[in-house]
Amino acid sequence: MEELNTKVHITPEFVLKNPVMVASGTFGYGLEFTEFMNISQIGAIVVKGLSLKPRAGNPPPRIIETPAGLINAIGLQNIGVEHFVKDKLPELRRLGATVVANIFGERVDEYREVARILDGVEGISAIEVNISCPNVKKGGLKFGQDPASAREVVAAVREATGLPLITKLSPDAPDLKAMIEAVEEAGTDAISLVNTIPAMAIDVEKRRPVLSTVTGGLSGPAIKPIALRLVWQAASVAKVPVIGIGGIMNGRDALEFIIAGARAVQVGTLNLVEPRGAMKVIKEIEAYMRQHRIENIEALTGSLVLPER
C-alpha cells in the first residue's frame, strides 16, 4: 500500500498534517504537554481562548464530574493575547507546532482588536472565533445564539485579519442552519462544533448549585452522540469545511465525526485524562486507514452511507 495521506485542507493554504486538532481550553498554551509528546505531530493546537486583556476567570468551584462527562465553568481565564504572543508563541514556533489562536471578546470591537494583534504574527496558522462559550456573562454565547450578532463578530474579525478563520459554534443555537449561513456570509473559512453543552449539577444536601456560576458547559463522552448529530446536520448545510468536536476519546470516535462530514476533529476532554490522548487518536485513525486500505483521509469525509428509503 502507498504511504498514508493524512493531510486535510481547511483552506487551500491552511493544511493540517493530520485531521486531529486539540480543542481550546484542554491543552493550555501547548507547552504544558512537551514532556509527554512531540507537539508538532498534532494536526493543530487550538490554544486557550485569548482575550484583549488577561481574564481572571470564575470563582471556584469551577468543575464537576458527571457520568462520563465534565461540567466546567472556567470563565476563559487567560493571560491575554499580547502576553501569549510575547511569552508562549516563540517557543511553540521553535517546536514546530501548528497553532490556532482561539479568540474571545465581550464586545465586537474586542474581537476585532484581538484579531488585529494576531494578524501577520509569525507562527499563527489560523484564528478560531469563539462565539459559543457558555461561561461568561458578556459576549460568548450571546453572539453564538443570534445569527445577526454572530455575523457582526465574524465580519469584524474578517476585516481585521487575512488569517484563515474558523468560527466555533454552540450546540445551543436555536437555528443552526441560519447560524452557519450567517457566519459563512461574514467570511468564515470553516466552522467548528460543538462547544460545551450548557448544563448544571445540584448538591442536594445543601440545595445549592455545585458550580459557582450555577450552570456550566458539559463535555466528554456524555455529549458525543449529540455532537455527532449536530456535526452531521451542519455538514449537510455548510459550504465551508466542518471541524467536529464533542467527546472524542479514541480513533473510532474521531472517524464517526469524519464519516459524518467533518474535515477534521478536535479532541478536548481526552487531553485532560490522557496527556498523550491526541497522539493515540492519530495512530488509531492511521491503523483504520491501513486496515480499510484508505490512502487519503479526505476520502472519508462525509462518506456516510444512509439507508435507502
Add this chain to the structure above:
Amino acid sequence: MSTMRTTESVEVLSNIALFPGHYRITLGWDPLTVKPGQFVMLRISPTFDPLLRRPFGIYNIKEGGVEILYRVVGKGTSLMSQLKRGDRVDVLGPLGNGFELTEDKDYLMVAGGMGIVPFYMVAKELLRMGKTPRLFFGVRKEEELILADDLKGLGAEVEFTVQERDGKVVTELLESKDIAGKHVLACGPEGMLEKVASICEAKGVESFVSLETSMACGMGVCMGCSVETKEGYRLACVDGPVFNVRELKWKS
C-alpha cells in the same frame, strides 16, 4: 528542585485495607524525584467512567514502589479499593509544588484525619536534616490513630486528639501550645486549615497549608482547581497544593 512528570501504566504491588474504608496501595512506580507534599493523578479504569483521573497525595517512596493512602469516598476510590496485586493503573506525576523544607527552620506538622498523608515524607526529610519531626494529629474516631503508626515508628513526636473520645479537635490542641518560632505545616479538611491559619496568624507564626480541591487534569491545563488568593486565582495543581496562608483568601 525540578521534577519530571511522566504518565505510565504501573503495576499494583499490594492494596491493603487499614481499617474500614481506608487503604494503602503500593504501586510499582519509580519516579526520579518526589518532594514531600507532591501528588499523583491516577487513572483507575481504562474506561471513561469514571472519566477523570483522581488526585492522591504521595505517602511514601520506598525501594521499587510508591505508597498511597486513600479513603473510599466515591466511585473512583471504590473501584480502586477492589484492585489486586498485578492489576495496572496509570499514574501521572509527580505533580504540584510540595512543602519547601530548609535546614534553618523549625517545623511543626498539624494533620486532621487523612491530612496526615504528606507528613510521612516530610518527617523523613526532617530526620535527614537532623531534626525531630513533631506532629499534632486530630482524628474523629479512635481507629484512625493507626494512621500515625508509621510516623511514630520513625521516631516522630506525635500528640493526638480523638474528637469522639476527648471532645477536642486538633486546632484546639494547636491553640493551647506555645509554638513561637515554628513554621507550621498543615493538611486536613478546609475548615481545619482555615482555623490553623487564624491561630498561626494570631500567634505570629508562619504557616503553610496543603489544600484539597476538585481537579480535572492536575497539570495546569484545565484551570478547574482555582484557589482564591490575594493576588487573584491560583491553581491548586501547579501553584499548590501547598500555599503560604498569607497568600490565601478564605471563604468565610
